[in-house]
Amino acid sequence: MTKRALITGITGQDGSYLAELLLEKGYQVTGVVRRSSAPNLWRIQHLLDRIDLKPADLLDQLSLIRLVDEVRPQELYNLAAMSFVPASWDQPMLTGEFNAQGVTRVLEAIRQVDTKIRLYQASSSEMFGKVREVPQNEATPFYPRSPYGVSKVYGHYITVNYRESYDLFAVSGILFNHESPRRGLEFVTRKVTDGVARIKLGLSDSLSLGNLSACRDWGFAGDYVRAMWLMLQQPTPDDYVIATGDAHSVENLVDIAFARAGLDWKKYVKLDPKLIRPAEVDHLIGDASKARKQLNWSPAVDFKGLIEMMVDADIERLAAAPRQPIPTR
Numbered sequence: 001m002t003k004r005a006l007i008t009g010i011t012g013q014d015g016s017y018l019a020e021l022l023l024e025k026g027y028q029v030t031g032v033v034r035r036s037s038a039p040n041l042w043r044i045q046h047l048l049d050r051i052d053l054k055p056a057d058l059l060d061q062l063s064l065i066r067l068v069d070e071v072r073p074q075e076l077y078n079l080a081a082m083s084f085v086p087a088s089w090d091q092p093m094l095t096g097e098f099n100a101q102g103v104t105r106v107l108e109a110i111r112q113v114d115t116k117i118r119l120y121q122a123s124s125s126e127m128f129g130k131v132r133e134v135p136q137n138e139a140t141p142f143y144p145r146s147p148y149g150v151s152k153v154y155g156h157y158i159t160v161n162y163r164e165s166y167d168l169f170a171v172s173g174i175l176f177n178h179e180s181p182r183r184g185l186e187f188v189t190r191k192v193t194d195g196v197a198r199i200k201l202g203l204s205d206s207l208s209l210g211n212l213s214a215c216r217d218w219g220f221a222g223d224y225v226r227a228m229w230l231m232l233q234q235p236t237p238d239d240y241v242i243a244t245g246d247a248h249s250v251e252n253l254v255d256i257a258f259a260r261a262g263l264d265w266k267k268y269v270k271l272d273p274k275l276i277r278p279a280e281v282d283h284l285i286g287d288a289s290k291a292r293k294q295l296n297w298s299p300a301v302d303f304k305g306l307i308e309m310m311v312d313a314d315i316e317r318l319a320a321a322p323r324q325p326i327p328t329r
Helices: 013-024 061-071 092-113 147-166 188-200 221-231 250-260 289-295 303-320
Strands: 004-008 028-033 052-055 075-078 118-124 170-175 207-209 240-242 269-271
Touching: 004 013, 004 061, 013 028, 013 221, 052 061, 061 092, 075 092, 092 118, 092 147, 118 147, 118 221, 147 170, 170 221, 188 207, 188 250, 188 303, 221 240, 221 289, 240 289, 250 303
Parallel strands: 004 028, 004 075, 028 052, 075 118, 118 170, 170 240, 207 269
Antiparallel strands: none
């Protein structure tokens, strides 16, 4: 029998890569979309003839219950979230509604409709925040440094609570930063690669950035969604850190990106104090030993290859786009 999967956040970076993976494995894929006057489907445009899209909302319990009852998936991947960390200071209440209470509503929908549904919950390395140890693993205490991180800690622990209280197959993937050409332009990796492409093509002459010394453990989103799927194929539910184990600074990211385009970044990058977070996280680097051993998972794309992939994709995209005439005064 064909497996059915339900994905919240299917229009996002991870959702699009996960949908591709599941389709390759023969799944029937249904994506959850919020009703909107301006649909944001560019990441899944090439999949629309192979997936079903159904309306529901993490803020609306009844819509989730109805959808889960209609689709009756064997696997549910909850990827939907307010995912841009800096914006969580501007909208802390809404961030909590989506990332904390939204997870509870998904769990409740499963509990009320079918407790055999397997749930993947997207946790985050931002939960570690002011890190207690380096590298971080599944036993490292959380110390979130943003409303986003705090909301993700709630979502993580409510998933554990429902697993233990109601015997649900519910797992959390504590994913470190993962990027791709489908990453939103507000994220620093994509901001850099898009900026490099614009400078290379003469569409811009500078790139403004904040803290160049901030370090992250960056991997490729296509590798990380494979780990999500593997978690739900295990005999027992558990939580896993997914990471490359290598940390890089924003400056290192910038250096690789500009070099790919044959440019010297020091001629174009401007530092803007307004882009620095109110509370920066410390040295985030993940220890994915458990996932490597129990899931037989490892990343296939390294950091340099990832950034070069993103630069190439942005140059190709912008080179193919119609040029806007420069306004004259």
